[in-house]
Amino acid sequence: MRCVLFAIALSLFSVAAAHAQFPDKQSFEVIEHGGYMASAADCAACHTAPGGQPFAGGGALETPFGTLLAPNITPDVATGIGAWTDEDFVNAVQNGIGHGGAHLYPAMPYTYYTRMTRDDVIAVRAFLDTVRPIRNEVHPNQLPFPFNQREAMTGWNALYFRPGLFKPDAGQSAEWNRGAYLTQGAEHCGLCHTPKNAMGGDENSRDMEGSVLQNWFAPNLTGDRRLGLGDWTVEDIALYLKTGRNRFDIASGPMADAVTHSTSHLTDADLRAIAVYLKTLPPGGASSEPLSADTPVMRQGAAIYLDQCAACHTANGAGIVGLFPRLNGSSLVQQRDATSLIHVVLAGSRAVATDAAPTGPAMPSFAWKLSNDQVAAVVTYIRNAWGNAAPAAADGAVQKLRTALPGNP
Ligand code: HEC
Ligand code: HEC
Ligand code: HEC
Numbered sequence: 001m002r003c004v005l006f007a008i009a010l011s012l013f014s015v016a017a018a019h020a021q022f023p024d025k026q027s028f029e030v031i032e033h034g035g036y037m038a039s040a041a042d043c044a045a046c047h048t049a050p051g052g053q054p055f056a057g058g059g060a061l062e063t064p065f066g067t068l069l070a071p072n073i074t075p076d077v078a079t080g081i082g083a084w085t086d087e088d089f090v091n092a093v094q095n096g097i098g099h100g101g102a103h104l105y106p107a108m109p110y111t112y113y114t115r116m117t118r119d120d121v122i123a124v125r126a127f128l129d130t131v132r133p134i135r136n137e138v139h140p141n142q143l144p145f146p147f148n149q150r151e152a153m154t155g156w157n158a159l160y161f162r163p164g165l166f167k168p169d170a171g172q173s174a175e176w177n178r179g180a181y182l183t184q185g186a187e188h189c190g191l192c193h194t195p196k197n198a199m200g201g202d203e204n205s206r207d208m209e210g211s212v213l214q215n216w217f218a219p220n221l222t223g224d225r226r227l228g229l230g231d232w233t234v235e236d237i238a239l240y241l242k243t244g245r246n247r248f249d250i251a252s253g254p255m256a257d258a259v260t261h262s263t264s265h266l267t268d269a270d271l272r273a274i275a276v277y278l279k280t281l282p283p284g285g286a287s288s289e290p291l292s293a294d295t296p297v298m299r300q301g302a303a304i305y306l307d308q309c310a311a312c313h314t315a316n317g318a319g320i321v322g323l324f325p326r327l328n329g330s331s332l333v334q335q336r337d338a339t340s341l342i343h344v345v346l347a348g349s350r351a352v353a354t355d356a357a358p359t360g361p362a363m364p365s366f367a368w369k370l371s372n373d374q375v376a377a378v379v380t381y382i383r384n385a386w387g388n389a390a391p392a393a394a395d396g397a398v399q400k401l402r403t404a405l406p407g408n409p
Contacts, residue, residue: 238275
């Protein structure tokens, strides 16, 4: 608040300076733009504890190596980043170097934010300077040995971090370049959607082919028609990112959060730009042969489906647009990994509610109704019925998720 008033006082003087070489951090436009970029980059998603003050830190991130807590990035001088220079800030956000030279873990998406312009990053800082300072000490590093050794990140960075600003492609339109800039930078879509190697680095040769995270599977976004967005139009993609739903799908889990906190706040022009860029990704990902309807697991799955699922998703899997997602021909259902499907069947899900589509229909939990082999059978069935084709779901994968998700029998 203090800084907002300060900004009002100074804004009279700063309008002319806003377009100068360095962004004027007190100008309204810069602060407003910084707020826009901070929501595009979804800084609050990780840097806010559940029910806590925005940006005050404490949000837990499960990584394959253990838990990290996101630090306090409010302007509190003692426990936040109030005492940081802009240089410190840029170094953390774009190079993964924290205060005092400590290496940050790439759970902080500096590997993506490195593509942002310096002006956009400074604008985010200007915006963060205006949020309420909160005293909240966070000890981010909860990792077990040896992963708690930050020095190891030097080697990791050498292997997997490709620092550098976004380089526009002169052969593409301004709209495409804007979409690529947002997707590869602030929006860090690949953090969830690009497969990871054993060390948690992006497998760049498999850009956007889908990846497991936090007991979900973030699907393939390439141009593949069965697995990816090949059949989605630019309008379908923009509508999904704005409202969390379209004629193909309804967002759940981490994507519901990404829509609510980030993409639904983007301008229509930026959403369109992202969609235009995604539509140019070449098809990627391996397809599989459908399982025959005669196999015992498909028969078992078909019976469970008619009994438990068809009332909402309809017998032929077409669903009801806007209410019950389509399973037949759905790319989400045919991903190489069934984690998201098992997750939804075990835990149920409430579809995302956005300003543009305020009520979210719900999917009930089947954790008590169906055993592991029954969940695996019905998931295998929807992945291979109606012309769908995808690997069978394993009973063991169902048990693993049952254990990982809270409150399951
Ligand atoms: C996907 C989760 C995630 C997102 C999104 C994210 N951060 Fe972080 N951030 C982290 C984690 C985790 C750490 C701690 C990493 C560590 O200690 O190695 C961190 C560390 C930081 C630090 C270093 C703070 C310190 O005290 O050392 C800064 C500054 C920071 N983030 C700013 C931002 C900004 C600004 C944004 C948005 C542009 C952002 N973060 C988005 C997870 C995230
Ligand atoms: C925090 C992780 C995360 C981030 C960041 C993220 N996604 Fe997702 N996304 C997911 C998950 C998980 C799903 C699966 C959701 C479901 O099962 O309903 C998903 C689903 C989708 C789908 C639906 C695909 C389909 O076949 O049904 C699209 C499109 C999509 N994301 C695009 C994007 C774009 C574009 C961005 C960046 C602007 C993005 N996502 C950022 C995790 C993420
Ligand atoms: C009462 C209605 C209802 C029943 C019964 C039901 N579902 Fe759903 N299902 C939904 C709704 C609503 C969603 C969207 C919720 C969301 O995405 O968060 C959904 C989402 C899904 C999804 C995720 C698809 C996507 O595109 O996001 C799958 C997979 C799914 N259901 C499978 C099943 C299976 C298998 C059964 C039977 C075991 C079943 N459902 C029973 C209503 C239902």
